[in-house]
Amino acid sequence: xxxxxxxxxxxxxxxxxxxxxxxxxxxxxxxxxxxxxxxxxxxxxxxxxxxxxxxxxxxxxxxxxxxxxxxxxxxxxxxxxxxxxxxxxxxxxxxxxxxxxxxxxxxxxxxxxxxxxxxxxxxxxxxxxxxxxxxxxxxxxxxxxxxxxxxxxxxxxxxxxxxxxxxxxxxxxxxxxxxxxxxxxxxxxxxxxxxxxxxxx
Amino acid sequence: xxxxxxxxxxxxxxxxxxxxxxxxxxxxxxxxxxxxxxxxxxxxxxxxxxxxxxxxxxxxxxxxxxxxxxxxxxxxxxxxxxxxxxxxxxxxxxxxxxxxxxxxxxxxxxxxxxxxxxxxxxxxxxxxxxxxxxxxxxxxxxxxx
Numbered sequence: 001x002x003x004x005x006x007x008x009x010x011x012x013x014x015x016x017x018x019x020x021x022x023x024x025x026x027x028x029x030x031x032x033x034x035x036x037x038x039x040x041x042x043x044x045x046x047x048x049x050x051x052x053x054x055x056x057x058x059x060x061x062x063x064x065x066x067x068x069x070x071x072x073x074x075x076x077x078x079x080x081x082x083x084x085x086x087x088x089x090x091x092x093x094x095x096x097x098x099x100x101x102x103x104x105x106x107x108x109x110x111x112x113x114x115x116x117x118x119x120x121x122x123x124x125x126x127x128x129x130x131x132x133x134x135x136x137x138x139x140x141x142x143x144x145x146x147x148x149x150x151x152x153x154x155x156x157x158x159x160x161x162x163x164x165x166x167x168x169x170x171x172x173x174x175x176x177x178x179x180x181x182x183x184x185x186x187x188x189x190x191x192x193x194x195x196x197x198x199x200x201x
Numbered sequence: 202x203x204x205x206x207x208x209x210x211x212x213x214x215x216x217x218x219x220x221x222x223x224x225x226x227x228x229x230x231x232x233x234x235x236x237x238x239x240x241x242x243x244x245x246x247x248x249x250x251x252x253x254x255x256x257x258x259x260x261x262x263x264x265x266x267x268x269x270x271x272x273x274x275x276x277x278x279x280x281x282x283x284x285x286x287x288x289x290x291x292x293x294x295x296x297x298x299x300x301x302x303x304x305x306x307x308x309x310x311x312x313x314x315x316x317x318x319x320x321x322x323x324x325x326x327x328x329x330x331x332x333x334x335x336x337x338x339x340x341x342x343x344x345x346x
Binding site: 049051082164166167168169180181182183184185186187189190191193194197198 | 230231233234236237238240241247250300301302303309310311312
């Protein structure tokens with residue numbers, strides 16, 4: 001966790017998305033790693049999707065430790081809330097709002113960890129704010145109403161649609177201008193092999 | 202009967218085109234991408250996923266070529282039917298479980314949906330029909346006369 005925060009801070013000073021060419025505040029908030037890493041991975045994800053939870057907990061965490069931390073992979077989270085998930089969009093907005101105060105990882109952690117709970121009762125705000133201090137929670141509750149937050153989620157959805165994303169989670173791996181889309185809760189072992197194969201090219 | 206031979210030809214060439222295209226769409230990408238797509242179905246252990254990802258595109262290509270040429274038509278029609286039934290079953294399982302995964306039928310970026318199920322169902326029917334017609338003839342031949 002502390003490593004993720006450290007990387008996020010590192011990213012905040014460098015930032016950017018190789019595959020998209022330009023960077024904006026929401027992208028920087030939701031990216032981890034070094035911009036100049038040879039491989040970039042965009043993860044189109046929905047906080048209410050069970051496969052996204054699996055991917056986050058079983059694949060992205062070891063990926064962060066083994067590749068992002070070592071400057072080999074630049075990881076960008078993109079929100080792609082699916083229409084059939086009633087609270088996914090709200091969850092994405094809360095995560096982005098938490099990101100504005102440097103708590104994006106904390107929001108992601110708690111949203112995925114307690115997915116079953118808030119997906120059932122719809123208490124997204126309480127879930128995210130429960131992982132923050134009272135003053136941070138107050139800030140997040142105010143920020144989530146900011147139209148820019150909603151716009152950033154919409155922007156991610158548009159990027160996903162433009163990239164041909166139809167389901168979540170979808171990873172778009174970019175290496176030397178070649179894009180490789182992969183859907184589903186990809187196992188870490190296979191993803192690791194694929195990244196190693198790309199790096200030895 | 203002449204119409205039967207023409208029907209066999211149409212089904213044979215149609216299915217051959219499907220298998221050859223499916224093989225080509227997988228072989229032009231790194232095999233590990235296909236391995237990840239198979240793994241997303243969650244039905245096989247990793248060693249089987251790796252083996253299948255390497256072998257299946259070549260198997261599909263060989264099967265497509267056999268159907269195209271008409272050699273061992275009865276055998277290749279049975280194998281094609283069995284393969285398509287397995288594909289249909291795993292796709293149906295994933296769809297009913299609500300898995301948001303790639304079909305990986307012809308490359309990548311196509312989610313499993315009613316459309317993909319319907320398409321695969323039609324392929325199963327075509328292949329079963331071809332098998333029945335191939336066994337209905339006294340001597341299987343590659344071209345209609």
